Amino acid sequence: MTEDQTVASHRIADDFAAKIETGELSPGTKLPSERTLVTTYGVARNTVQAAMRLLAEAGMVVPHHGRGVYVRTPAPLIRLGSDRYSPKYRESGLSPFKIECERAGKQPRFEVLSIDRTQPPRDIAEQLHVDADGPSVLRLENVFWADDDPVYRVTTYVPWTIAEGTGLVEPEVPHPYGIHGVLEDQGYPMARLHDVATARMPTLAEKAALRLPAGVPVIDLLHVSVRADGEPYEATRFVMRADMSSLTYDVPVE
């Protein structure tokens, strides 16, 4: 990488970074043990660990307690597309997440954490044009799993005026087309979607909830569903582990 002369831990990290980038060390390969590197580089173990930490933070290696440090194996990407709410999925009966999991050779699983009426966060209230100081929304919290990895932490908000008395509140009778099927029955077909995506490091809580290894950021996506008349009627925040997720948008230029 950069020819970092002086700092020993950087030099060691650059050495391995170069070997990994050129493919000399392929994914899944075990690095020499820290105590081995201590002798080969003639430095203290802390220094070797600092080097390993740099590589781990860059997402290039994953340390396994008691086993060794390994070159990270890229995870297959689960794509979340701009067509995810398209009517075309109605006919097949398959959800985009299911399709993507199968493509990646993984078993999809959907977990409901909670369904309740509550006060929305300020940004959600603003997007949905509802009261930020009262229980103005129905909130649904879910987790999407691929095999044994939690991939998305998803929180959906629907104005209580829309959700009240619908199948959204009673999850025992699932709608065949999910939340958006129910909303469509209520007179809210989706005409446009409004997505805002950023990326950041996980909070300590998210890191635990999504079981994230070091060096893995999250994609933070705020989605708003809009009816043909311009009324926003549903907002969802996706917190996605970035090493297993991508967003795709195939859209017209207007």
Next chain:
Amino acid sequence: MTEDQTVASHRIADDFAAKIETGELSPGTKLPSERTLVTTYGVARNTVQAAMRLLAEAGMVVPHHGRGVYVRTPAPLIRLGSDRYSPKYRESGLSPFKIECERAGKQPRFEVLSIDRTQPPRDIAEQLHVDADGPSVLRLENVFWADDDPVYRVTTYVPWTIAEGTGLVEPEVPHPYGIHGVLEDQGYPMARLHDVATARMPTLAEKAALRLPAGVPVIDLLHVSVRADGEPYEATRFVMRADMSSLTYDVPVE
């Protein structure tokens, strides 16, 4: 956060994480010096540093050499929208990046790193339907700055058959509407865009090029421009510092 009892560095990190999340320590506040924390917590300085590192990796604090450790101040977001190629910007003569920088109170700057004919990366070649084993594309490398911060590292690829002999190769005469103005004149107006976005930690090279502090991931966006007949004619990879960038898509559901 989680009540981590045993590990001293985690306990210290959790202490400060809680104070930052509740707002007891507001952005810009200076934390006590490491040597102070050594005495208040009764641990070695390495342990305090491990705690600070955990917070820095989570993007909560930023250490400044010789000055102290500070609670991170959120940077204003530069938005990159799905309308960024919209004809509507032609009339105003303003680029979306300029508009966003002004909104954020920053001075935009555009730097050309290189323009050359070269061999495309494999994924680009695939997207553009060109030869991956020859100099089949024109490559333009640029950096977008907001004040003194490099925000995007942008690499654009145009099939040589399209770019040859056009104003793209001769940058001395800039087209009023930029690259896409030239391409439109060549018979390539954009009908659709195809974006694929992921997030990851920067490589060591990117970390240096974008001057990224610890705990800041990058958004890696691959954009492909498509003509009305479905022909892809331009691909661009954006590497964006995530703490200053967001992607917005306001699009119809098809």
Next chain:
DNA sequence: GAGTGGTCTAGACCACCTA
């Protein structure tokens, strides 16, 4: 039990910033 990474100590010197 042997080998691995995870954490910690108690020092030391260096590089940078402010005054």
Next chain:
DNA sequence: AGGTGGTCTAGACCACTCC
């Protein structure tokens, strides 16, 4: 000059994994 973070040493013990 004095305070700050950045790096390093040479040890130590713990927790986990594999045989």
